[in-house]
Amino acid sequence: MSHSYIERPRYFCSFGGALSTLEALPDTIPIMHAPSGCAASIAWGQVGGSALEVGGYCGGLSVPSSNVTDREVIFGGSDRLTEQIQRTLEIMEGRLFVVITSCVTDIIGDDIKAVVSDIRSEIDNTPNSENPALIFANTGGFLGNSYKGYDIVMSAIVQQFVAKPETKKRGKVNILGIVPSMDCFWRGNLEGIRKVLELLGLEVNTYFTGKDSLETIRNSSEAELNIVVSDLYGIDIAKTYKDLYDIPYIVSSLPVGPTATEKLLRETAKALHLEINIEEIIDAQYREYYHLLSSLIDALYDADHQRYAVIVADVNYAVAITRFLFDDFGWIPVHVQLTEILTPEQQKTISGKLSAENPVFNPQVIFDTNASEAGRYINALYPKRDTDLYVNNLSPVFVFGSSLERDLALKFAAPHLSISFPITNRAVINRAYTGFSGGLTLIEDILSATIINR
Numbered sequence: 001m002s003h004s005y006i007e008r009p010r011y012f013c014s015f016g017g018a019l020s021t022l023e024a025l026p027d028t029i030p031i032m033h034a035p036s037g038c039a040a041s042i043a044w045g046q047v048g049g050s051a052l053e054v055g056g057y058c059g060g061l062s063v064p065s066s067n068v069t070d071r072e073v074i075f076g077g078s079d080r081l082t083e084q085i086q087r088t089l090e091i092m093e094g095r096l097f098v099v100i101t102s103c104v105t106d107i108i109g110d111d112i113k114a115v116v117s118d119i120r121s122e123i124d125n126t127p128n129s130e131n132p133a134l135i136f137a138n139t140g141g142f143l144g145n146s147y148k149g150y151d152i153v154m155s156a157i158v159q160q161f162v163a164k165p166e167t168k169k170r171g172k173v174n175i176l177g178i179v180p181s182m183d184c185f186w187r188g189n190l191e192g193i194r195k196v197l198e199l200l201g202l203e204v205n206t207y208f209t210g211k212d213s214l215e216t217i218r219n220s221s222e223a224e225l226n227i228v229v230s231d232l233y234g235i236d237i238a239k240t241y242k243d244l245y246d247i248p249y250i251v252s253s254l255p256v257g258p259t260a261t262e263k264l265l266r267e268t269a270k271a272l273h274l275e276i277n278i279e280e281i282i283d284a285q286y287r288e289y290y291h292l293l294s295s296l297i298d299a300l301y302d303a304d305h306q307r308y309a310v311i312v313a314d315v316n317y318a319v320a321i322t323r324f325l326f327d328d329f330g331w332i333p334v335h336v337q338l339t340e341i342l343t344p345e346q347q348k349t350i351s352g353k354l355s356a357e358n359p360v361f362n363p364q365v366i367f368d369t370n371a372s373e374a375g376r377y378i379n380a381l382y383p384k385r386d387t388d389l390y391v392n393n394l395s396p397v398f399v400f401g402s403s404l405e406r407d408l409a410l411k412f413a414a415p416h417l418s419i420s421f422p423i424t425n426r427a428v429i430n431r432a433y434t435g436f437s438g439g440l441t442l443i444e445d446i447l448s449a450t451i452i453n454r
Contacts, residue, residue: 007369007370007371007372008371008372008404009045010314010339010340010369010371010402010404010420010421010422011145011146011147011182011314011339011340011421012042012045012141012145012146012149013103013141013142013143013144013145013146013149014139014140014141014142014143014144014145014146014148014149014152015032015034015038015042015100015101015102015103015139015140015141015149016038016041016042016045016141016146016149017139017145017146017147017148017149017150017153017179017182018030018100018137018139018149018150018152018153019032019039019042019063019100019149020042020146020149020150020179020180020181020182021149021150021153021154021179021180022098022100022153023058023059023063023180024180024181024186024207024208025096025207025208025214025217026208026212026213026214026217027094027095027096027213027214028058028094028095028096028097028098028214029058029064029088029092029094029096029097029098030058030063030064030097030098030100031063031064031065031066031084031085031088031097031098031099031100032063032064032065032066032100032102033065033066033068033077033081033084033099033100033101033102033105033110033112034065034066034067034068034100034101034102034104034105035067035068035069035102035104036065036067038065038102038141039061039063039065040061043059043061043063045422058092058094064084064087064088064092065084066080066081066083066084066105068080068104068105072105072108073104073108076108076109076110077105077108077110078110078111078114078115081099081105081110081112081115082115082118082119085097085099085115085116085119085134086119089119089123089132089134094132095132095133095214096132096133096135096157096161096214097132097133097134097135098134098135098136098137098153098156098157099112099115099116099134099135099136099137100136100137100139100153101136101137101138101139101140102139102140102141103140103141103142105140106138106140106142107140112136112138113136115136116134116135116136119134120134133161135156135157135160135161136156136160137152137153137155137156138152139152139153145340145341146179146181146182147179147182147232147233147314147340150179150180150182150233150234151233151234151235151236151237154176154207154234154237155236155237155240157217158220158221158237158240158241158244159240159244161217161218162217162218162219162220162221162244162245163218163219163221164221164245165219165221165222165245167222168222168223168224169203169222169223169224170224171201171202171203171224171272172202172203172204172205172222172223172224173197173202173203173204173205173223173224173225173226173227173268173272174205174207174220174223174225174226174227174241174247175190175193175194175197175204175205175206175207175227175229176226176227176228176229176230176233176234176235176237176238176249177228177229177230177233177234177235177254177316178190178193178208178229178230178234178254178316179233180208181421182314182421183316183317183421184418184419184420184421184422184423184426184428185419185428185431185432185433186208187208187209187429187430187432188428188429188430188431188432188433188434188438189254189432189433189434189438190206190207190208190209190434191206191209191211191430191432192432192433192434192435192437192438193206193229193255193264193434193435194206194209194211195435195437196255196261196264196265196434196435196436197227197264197265197268199265199281199285200265200268200269200272200274200276200278200281201274201276202268202272205217205220205223207220220241221241221244221245221247223241223247224247224272225247225248225249225250225268225271225272226238226241226242226247226248226249226250227249227250227252227264227268228249228250228251228252229252229253229254229255229264229434230251230253230254230315230316231251231253231315231316231319231349231350231353232315232342232346232349232350233315233316235249235251238251248271250267250268250271252264252267253316253319253320253323253353254316254317254319254320254434255320255434255435256320256321256323256324256433256434256438256439256442257323257324257327257328257329257436257438257439257442258285258286258289258328258436258439259323259324259327259328260320260323260324260327261285261434261435261436261439262282262285262286265278265281265282266278266282285436286436288436289436289437289439289440292440293440293443296443296447300447305447305450306330306331306332307331307332307396307397307398307415307450308331308332308333308334308394308395308396308397308398309321309322309325309331309332309333309334309397309398309399309400310333310334310335310374310378310397310398310399310400310401310408310412310414311333311335311336311337311363311400311401312336312337312339312371312374312399312400312401312402312405312408312420313337313338313339313400313401313402313419313420314338314339314340314420314421315338315340315342315350317400317419317420318336318337318338318350318354318420319350319353319354320433321333321400321419322336322353322354322363323353323354324439324442326356326357326361328439329443329446331398332361333354333361333363334363334364334378334381334382334394334397335363335364335366335374335377335378335381336354336363336364336365336366337365337366337367337368337371337373337374337377338350338365338366338367338368339368339369339371339420340369341369342367347367350365350367351365364377364381371401371402371404371405372404374401374405374408375408375411378394378412381394382394394412396414397412397414398414398415398416398417398446398449398450399412399414399415399416399417400416400417400419400420401416401418401419401420402418402419402420402421402422402423403418403422403423403424403425403426404422405418406418406425415449415450415452416449417445417446417449419433
């Protein structure tokens, strides 16, 4: 489909996704082998992760970089990278240093593995129990989007940093599939998943929260199970764990609300052969959920708060929000548009996740990265008429998307909630939509957006 404009992006390149992932890991220092413009572009792009998220000790514009120029492009940048790694090891406080590459340095063919290996040999020959780890990942931006960068750099960590286990640890699991910054609610969502899985008596490694450490990551190979909470992302990492450490994995959609969370709990308990009363655990969560929700029931339905829904989002949120509306909230999704470039096989997988129990309510599913086309697709589904009497009309409607969908919502005179990258109209620190309690938080946000102009 041809356009006369450049669509506003919904993700970084793979280099940007790798950088955002490393910035979220504890005690980790990324070292960019890249031109200076890469860091600047990604740093300010990260504002879309929660309206305020730029920087940190070794994030944003503070990330060490070789800042390659025309000279390195012509003569090679290995010497410049060697110097940058050495200076970074001297100055920055960290325990894991990860060299990542850009389009430019991958194209000119710098041997990153050789540079890192030479310096790592020097480190290993220096007797010091506090010696840092140094690894690398080829993450040239042309390899894919942010989600691909997450898969690449986390797989590199599994291959080069995670220790070979002496034994498996009963009840230990790793959580994969939530990409820092790309999931604007990643901190809270990971904590929400941890809280839910701890109900099963499990030890949960989530990699990126304040409760995680490099030690838990290094020993992540002890896990009995990897849990991928995404229909597409994190699966390559789980396969790397499976190949190297024989850790099985299960794949589940992002667990937003009670139905998806119950499914995750049952699948996890089954995969681990847990001898627990899973029914009692789930029933207790449902009782608490509906106890808190019951006071809203009359207002929800007597005041006619039911809506049609338009969802424009990445895979994780498009599936999670649509299923929540179907299964838990009683709203009717009519248009779901996914903003990533997906293969035909991936599209088939996701389409299957977006079907209603009653086919009459199946939404229109569109795979188009040009999210500004959403209005055209919706108008084709609900064409404008001279009168709306006695015809199927898209009203009232609610728009879920990024902050870029605010204009779409205005066109349809609809409330709007930003749930997908980029979000520049909400400040997000530790908010969560995962789990039973996350479903209640999402309901609060939906209803707040619905009644704010009353």
